[in-house]
Amino acid sequence: xxxxxxxGPGLVKPSQTLSLTCxxxxxxxxxxxxxxxxxxxxxxKGLEWIGRIYTxxxxxxxxxxxxxxxxxVDTSKNQFSLKLSSVTAADTAVYYCARVDxxxxxxxxxxxxxxxxxxx
Amino acid sequence: xxxxxxxxxxxxxxxxxxxxxxTGTSSxxxxxxxxxxxxxxxxxxxxxxxxxxxxxxxxxxxxFSGSKSxxxxxxxxxxxxxxxxxxYYCCSYAGSSTSLYVFGTGTKVTVL
Numbered sequence: 571x572x573x574x575x576x577x578g579p580g581l582v583k584p585s586q587t588l589s590l591t592c593x594x595x596x597x598x599x600x601x602x603x604x605x606x607x608x609x610x611x612x613x614x615k616g617l618e619w620i621g622r623i624y625t626x627x628x629x630x631x632x633x634x635x636x637x638x639x640x641x642x643v644d645t646s647k648n649q650f651s652l653k654l655s656s657v658t659a660a661d662t663a664v665y666y667c668a669r670v671d672x673x674x675x676x677x678x679x680x681x682x683x684x685x686x687x688x689x690x
Numbered sequence: 691x692x693x694x695x696x697x698x699x700x701x702x703x704x705x706x707x708x709x710x711x712x713t714g715t716s717s718x719x720x721x722x723x724x725x726x727x728x729x730x731x732x733x734x735x736x737x738x739x740x741x742x743x744x745x746x747x748x749x750x751x752x753x754f755s756g757s758k759s760x761x762x763x764x765x766x767x768x769x770x771x772x773x774x775x776x777x778y779y780c781c782s783y784a785g786s787s788t789s790l791y792v793f794g795t796g797t798k799v800t801v802l
Contacts, residue, residue: 607791616693617728617736617779619791632789666735675783675791676726676741683735 572597574667574681582661582688588654592667592681599648600625605670607677608641608652610663618663622670623650657688694719694780694794701800707768710797712780713761718792720761724783727756727765731776739778740765767799775801 578590592606599606607622621631623641631639635654643650654661664685668677695713702708712719712727719725725743728736738747740756743763753768763782767774780794 616796617781617793619789619793622790630786630790634789671741674742675724676738677728677736677781678738678741678747680735680737 572669572679574669574679576665576667576681576684578684578686580685580687582657582686583690584658584688585656588652588657588661588686588688590652590665590667590684590686592650592652594648594650594669597669599643599650600645603672605672606643606650607668607670609666609668609677610661611666611683612660612663620652620654620665624672659688662686662688692792694782694792696778696780696794696797698795699798699800701802702767702770703802704770704772706770707766708770708799710765710767710778710780710799712763712765712782712794714763714782714792715761717788718761718782718784719758719763721785722783723758725756725758725763726781727754728779728781729774729776730779736779770801772801775799 573595575593582588605622608620621641623629638655640653664683666683667681669679723743727740730736743758744756755766778797784792
């Protein structure tokens with residue numbers, strides 16, 4: 571059974587960089603069958619796709635966040651990471667990592683989510 | 691890329707059937723049979739319920755079914771049960787010219 575677990579600071583100051591890591595267990599992040607993605611959800615609001623990475627390191631980002639987002643992968647640790655720079659209060663949200671089927675583009679396994687609050 | 695449009699809320703009595711619509715454009719829902727649906731209970735992560743418009747993952751009840759016509763996808767829950775009360779989100783692949791994935795606005799399902 572694949573499991574994903576987000577980790578990182580729950581509080582980030584405005585203008586700083588948000589950094590989260592997703593640790594994958596029960597399966598290899600190097601599997602060629604999947605992308606690995608970040609999605610966020612502000613309190614009481616809907617889901618927003620942030621970006622995805624393939625085991626090769628190839629990335630795609632939401633154009634609305636592209637200038638501030640970097641997603642990277644560490645296959646030796648079976649982890650992938652999110653960095654979001656120049657954060658504001660609008661970036662306060664629950665951040666989820668998820669596995670994406672490479673052929674059919676659905677999110678089949680999700681982490682439990684981690685709340686990141688942007689505040690001074 | 692705008693979010694897909696879903697009704698804010700849908701309700702039904704136990705045993706009834708309800709349908710949630712998800713309206714996009716010819717650039718997303720209308721162009722790809724890559725619509726998926728997610729169920730989210732309060733404080734929990736979303737759970738995949740339907741993928742490729744109408745396919746169910748292993749373990750998902752056959753009371754859940756999906757369809758698509760033109761730019762609108764639909765999720766139908768038949769034999770509504772108390773445990774179905776949750777938020778539901780659709781999602782469509784939208785191609786490389788924009789955000790690859792676009793989610794719906796979300797629908798709160800209430801079991802009366």
